[in-house]
Amino acid sequence: MEIYEQLKKYSDDVRRDEPMRKHTTFRVGGPADFFVSVKNKDALVEVLSFLHENKVPYFLLGNGSNLLVSDAGYRGVILQLTDELAQIAFDGETVRAGAGLQLMRLAAQAAERSLSGLEFASGIPGTLGGAIVMNAGAYGGEMVQVVESVDLFFPEEGIQTLTGEEMQFGYRHSILKEKEGVVLSVVLRLHFGEKETIIDKIADLKEQRRTKQPLEYASAGSTFKRPEGAFAGKLISDAGLKGYAIGDACVSEKHAGFLVNKGNATAAEIYRLIREVQQKVQQASGYRLETEVILLGDFE
Numbered sequence: 001m002e003i004y005e006q007l008k009k010y011s012d013d014v015r016r017d018e019p020m021r022k023h024t025t026f027r028v029g030g031p032a033d034f035f036v037s038v039k040n041k042d043a044l045v046e047v048l049s050f051l052h053e054n055k056v057p058y059f060l061l062g063n064g065s066n067l068l069v070s071d072a073g074y075r076g077v078i079l080q081l082t083d084e085l086a087q088i089a090f091d092g093e094t095v096r097a098g099a100g101l102q103l104m105r106l107a108a109q110a111a112e113r114s115l116s117g118l119e120f121a122s123g124i125p126g127t128l129g130g131a132i133v134m135n136a137g138a139y140g141g142e143m144v145q146v147v148e149s150v151d152l153f154f155p156e157e158g159i160q161t162l163t164g165e166e167m168q169f170g171y172r173h174s175i176l177k178e179k180e181g182v183v184l185s186v187v188l189r190l191h192f193g194e195k196e197t198i199i200d201k202i203a204d205l206k207e208q209r210r211t212k213q214p215l216e217y218a219s220a221g222s223t224f225k226r227p228e229g230a231f232a233g234k235l236i237s238d239a240g241l242k243g244y245a246i247g248d249a250c251v252s253e254k255h256a257g258f259l260v261n262k263g264n265a266t267a268a269e270i271y272r273l274i275r276e277v278q279q280k281v282q283q284a285s286g287y288r289l290e291t292e293v294i295l296l297g298d299f300e
């Protein structure tokens with residue numbers, strides 16, 4: 001049976017040649033052979049088992065907010081988690097949420113219930129699943145601080161629940177950086193606080209982002225990880241690269257740690273800019289910047 005027909009067994013939303021620029025915050029990326037929205041855990045486990053057994057390449061997409069997809073796109077199946085896989089349930093200070101849930105929505109709903117702990121995440125434009133994989137963090141907060149346990153699917157072992165400790169969180173790191181697996185849902189431990197204080201904190205962090213980050217342009221946030229003992233943005237700025245551009249791919253003037261798409265950049269241009277920035281920063285400072293952004297597809 002053709003792959004398309006197989007995939008239709010697990011989802012009523014299967015697309016061919018789906019432009020990935022529609023699904024990434026960089027607004028670049030060519031077509032994915034197949035794009036599948038998966039609505040519940042059973043369907044997800046079945047489709048993942050099918051893809052694994054048949055050695056069909058697949059990629060779990062969150063919100064595409066830390067992703068650079070090549071102009072040639074992706075030869076395989078993109079999976080996106082929706083519906084039941086993006087639900088949320090509160091029980092006192094404990095929250096269980098699906099991996100497909102938007103982190104901003106989660107933070108806002110927690111604040112609405114006077115639950116503190118996710119204020120730092122209120123401006124991160126990813127899904128909960130993506131935030132777990134990346135151990136997303138900002139302004140002194142990180143996912144590791146609020147995760148109690150994570151339900152995952154591993155193709156070889158099946159569904160497992162790992163504690164926060166077993167997730168091996170580190171700076172922009174989790175066990176999923178080393179081992180193939182999919183986040184299904186997460187249990188978070190928050191704590192009751194004063195609603196007004198929580199809401200004020202969120203508003204304050206939002207204002208800090210608005211003034212310091214180039215939110216008016218498409219980007220994937222900080223392109224590079226923070227090297228030990230330095231800041232990527234400062235190293236890039238000190239190398240004289242603020243505003244440096246290849247086509248519409250540009251080092252932000254406002255925050256040099258962000259590479260932005262000023263309109264019609266291609267993935268190839270952004271990629272070349274990444275490489276040039278790395279080379280020039282290394283020449284100027286000796287630091288080798290590592291990308292935080294994940295590359296998908298062929299680039300060289």
Ligand SMILES: Cc1cc2nc3c(=O)[nH]c(=O)nc-3n(C[C@H](O)[C@H](O)[C@H](O)COP(=O)(O)OP(=O)(O)OC[C@H]3O[C@@H](n4cnc5c(N)ncnc54)[C@H](O)[C@@H]3O)c2cc1C
Pocket residue numbers: 025059060061062063064065066067081099100123124125126127128129130131132133134135136137138176181182183184215219220221222294
């Ligand atoms: C304007 C802007 C500001 C940002 N600010 C911050 C910030 O302050 N702090 C920060 O840490 N990041 C920041 N980011 C980067 C980004 O939002 C985070 O890294 C986020 O956690 C990525 O989530 P995502 O759902 O978009 O993941 P994607 O970019 O879609 O994917 C990231 C990785 O996670 C994997 N993945 C996604 N979902 C699952 C799943 N369910 N199971 C297994 N793997 C999965 C993907 O396969 C991929 O490897 C920012 C980005 C932008 C555009």
